[in-house]
Amino acid sequence: xxxxxxxxxxxxxxxxGGAGLYAAxxxxxxxxxxxxxxxxxxxxxxxxxxxxxxxxxxxxxxxxSPEWHMFDTVKGSDYLADQNAVEIFCHEAIDTVIELEHLxxxxxxxxxxxxxxxxFGGHTKEFGQGPVRxxxxxxxxxxxMILQTLFQQCIKHQVKFYSEFHVLxxxxxxxxxxxxxxxxxxxxxxxxxxxxxxxxxxGGSGRLxxxxxxxxxxxxxxxxxxxxxxxxxxxxxxxxxxxxxxYQMGILLSEACxxxxxxxxxxxxxxxxxxxxxxxxxLAPRDLISQYIYEEIHMGNGINGxxxxxxxxxHLGKDRIEKKLPDITDFVRTYLxxxxxxDLIPVQxxxxxxxxxxxxxxxxEVLKDGVNTVLPGLYxxxxxxxxxxxxxxxxxxxxxxxxxxxxxxxxIAMAEYASKNDYTPLPPAPEAPVQSRINALMTRxxxxxxxxxxxxxxxxxMDNCGVHREEKGLTQAKNKITEYRQRxxxxxxxxxxxxxxxxxxxxxxxxxxxxLADATVQxxxxxxxxxxxxxxxxxxxxxxxxxxxxxxxxxNDQKTDITYxxxxxxxxxxxxxxx
Ligand SMILES: Cc1cc2nc3c(=O)[nH]c(=O)nc-3n(C[C@H](O)[C@H](O)[C@H](O)COP(=O)(O)OP(=O)(O)OC[C@H]3O[C@@H](n4cnc5c(N)ncnc54)[C@H](O)[C@@H]3O)c2cc1C
Numbered sequence: 001x002x003x004x005x006x007x008x009x010x011x012x013x014x015x016x017g018g019a020g021l022y023a024a025x026x027x028x029x030x031x032x033x034x035x036x037x038x039x040x041x042x043x044x045x046x047x048x049x050x051x052x053x054x055x056x057x058x059x060x061x062x063x064x065s066p067e068w069h070m071f072d073t074v075k076g077s078d079y080l081a082d083q084n085a086v087e088i089f090c091h092e093a094i095d096t097v098i099e100l101e102h103l104x105x106x107x108x109x110x111x112x113x114x115x116x117x118x119x120f121g122g123h124t125k126e127f128g129q130g131p132v133r134x135x136x137x138x139x140x141x142x143x144x145m146i147l148q149t150l151f152q153q154c155i156k157h158q159v160k161f162y163s164e165f166h167v168l169x170x171x172x173x174x175x176x177x178x179x180x181x182x183x184x185x186x187x188x189x190x191x192x193x194x195x196x197x198x199x200x201x202x203g204g205s206g207r208l209x210x211x212x213x214x215x216x217x218x219x220x221x222x223x224x225x226x227x228x229x230x231x232x233x234x235x236x237x238x239x240x241x242x243x244x245x246x247y248q249m250g251i252l253l254s255e256a257c258x259x260x261x262x263x264x265x266x267x268x269x270x271x272x273x274x275x276x277x278x279x280x281x282x283l284a285p286r287d288l289i290s291q292y293i294y295e296e297i298h299m300g301n302g303i304n305g306x307x308x309x310x311x312x313x314x315h316l317g318k319d320r321i322e323k324k325l326p327d328i329t330d331f332v333r334t335y336l337x338x339x340x341x342x343d344l345i346p347v348q349x350x351x352x353x354x355x356x357x358x359x360x361x362x363x364x365e366v367l368k369d370g371v372n373t374v375l376p377g378l379y380x381x382x383x384x385x386x387x388x389x390x391x392x393x394x395x396x397x398x399x400x401x402x403x404x405x406x407x408x409x410x411x412i413a414m415a416e417y418a419s420k421n422d423y424t425p426l427p428p429a430p431e432a433p434v435q436s437r438i439n440a441l442m443t444r445x446x447x448x449x450x451x452x453x454x455x456x457x458x459x460x461x462m463d464n465c466g467v468h469r470e471e472k473g474l475t476q477a478k479n480k481i482t483e484y485r486q487r488x489x490x491x492x493x494x495x496x497x498x499x500x501x502x503x504x505x506x507x508x509x510x511x512x513x514x515x516l517a518d519a520t521v522q523x524x525x526x527x528x529x530x531x532x533x534x535x536x537x538x539x540x541x542x543x544x545x546x547x548x549x550x551x552x553x554x555x556n557d558q559k560t561d562i563t564y565x566x567x568x569x570x571x572x573x574x575x576x577x578x579x
Contacts, residue, residue, distance in 0.1 A: 004431055006194060012179065013198075017201060019402075022096075039164065043151055049143055051252065053142050055396075056401065060110055062125070073395060077392055080532065083568055085389050097404075121284060135259060146404070177378035179198065179426060196418040196423055199380065208458065219510075231359075234551065235550050236523045237524035240352050265312050294468055310346060311347045313341075317341075349466075353394055360380050364381045376417075457480075470538040491510075
């Protein structure tokens with residue numbers, strides 16, 4: 001039996017990325033008490049790795065409007081985004097960016113002292129007439145600056161931080177979320193947090209794939225936990241591959257490279273995007289560019305016939321490359337031994353962003369079924385959630401907007417709920433299910449290795465549920481996932497210690513990844529069309545008649561079932577996407 005501790009807070013926030021921190025700040029400013037739990041030290045959250053920028057129609061460099069931003073986001077989403085949410089998102093983007101500036105974020109500046117803005121994929125003026133400068137940025141360290149600014153403000157407002165606390169379960173009682181159970185990594189002790197409200201802001205799940213831009217800890221825990229309690233996962237088949245990951249490593253080279261004027265070049269030395277997107281060229285949305293890179297590779301136009309293309313920044317000049325893209329320059333010099341000032345950079349699409357996640361209202365309340373019933377007390381925001389503003393494909397810079405706008409809205413909603421409701425009592429021994437899972441893993445004989453299953457799963461997802469998909473490969477992936485689940489039953493843990501037992505925690509993360517892979521593959525199998533990031537080779541056309549709807553994956557014991565719910569369309573009827 002492990003030591004157990006009990007805490008009580010109005011709002012308990014899981015995740016110290018931009019979404020979690022903005023929510024915590026709002027709760028603290030509304031005089032309710034807030035705790036933030038993070039399995040890594042807060043300032044190491046993946047938001048800190050975001051490079052290129054945060055989109056807001058400030059119009060500081062040239063005319064812009066939130067209506068154009070809305071149009072671009074809806075078109076970019078391949079018409080699967082909920083337009084009521086997108087409208088709020090594009091208007092509030094402006095307020096949140098200005099609020100961040102006032103909180104101290106050091107943005108790059110124009111000559112007359114305004115926040116500077118640059119171009120990014122899919123962002124246009126006058127409803128698609130050409131690129132527009134909408135991305136507010138701080139060199140290529142925008143996320144780092146957001147994270148530091150919000151972290152400092154949270155400390156100023158006395159938010160309580162529990163760093164290196166790994167959340168393993170939520171507690172549901174009388175139909176409400178009343179708290180959660182966390183594992184303290186330094187001691188192996190269990191902690192019960194009794195709460196009026198809980199926010200899941202645990203980020204993405206890029207570790208589903210072998211080649212990914214995502215940090216090691218992005219195993220989608222916050223999506224898997226409510227899924228185990230019957231909450232569906234929405235639109236999981238839409239996983240974004242960013243076109244420019246460093247070849248074979250997946251480390252991201254931001255779209256800001258192309259925003260600053262970088263070009264993609266194939267093995268014949270051609271700027272191949274001229275063929276596919278004559279207006280936006282290399283700044284077409286990511287889903288399309290990644291699919292075109294694969295097409296070029298399949299036609300034998302990869303570099304030396306291999307599975308990558310080149311990113312060319314050389315014409316930008318040393319000064320611009322080093323000033324506007326300092327981290328990118330460092331990555332290329334460090335990891336490849338190449339110099340972007342003189343050399344072409346080998347790139348391939350890398351698994352980057354989960355458009356799907358926990359379904360929520362525009363105030364972050366978690367929806368537990370297909371008719372939008374709220375699960376009281378439970379909230380989700382950021383990459384773990386699906387509002388849905390990104391639909392089938394997210395535009396660059398729109399995730400940072402998402403975490404800020406909906407992190408903030410969730411915090412406000414949680415403070416309001418906490419001020420009006422009392423604590424619902426905890427059930428007896430809420431930690432018991434977690435305790436018995438830990439005991440089982442620690443005591444059963446080690447017949448199978450978690451690392452081996454994880455590597456197999458990541459390769460399977462890369463090969464059969466990546467940029468291109470079809471029935472045969474997806475069916476194989478589905479069967480393999482069933483096999484991984486069976487093999488997992490024989491996984492044991494060699495390290496029996498209580499102090500920093502990362503082997504135990506990584507094994508529990510793998511269990512989450514297996515469930516998320518299943519939800520992703522089953523949703524992808526059922527969607528017999530191509531839309532956004534979901535490119536079915538056997539169903540190459542978008543099919544609005546049958547599939548203009550959100551998928552919902554539900555866990556029923558060991559089975560995953562798929563149902564659907566309607567998309568909210570207010571201003572922009574679906575059209576063919578041309579760039
Ligand atoms: C390399 C890279 C560059 C990017 N660049 C951009 C960009 O320029 N513009 C843009 O808009 N988007 C960008 N994105 C996407 C964007 O950064 C992310 O989608 C966004 O930052 C996610 O924020 P979040 O708050 O949802 O989660 P994260 O910042 O990922 O934070 C997740 C938090 O949850 C915690 N956590 C997770 N599981 C648990 C658990 N079980 N117990 C306790 N804590 C847990 C973690 O410790 C962490 O604190 C980029 C992403 C990457 C990977």
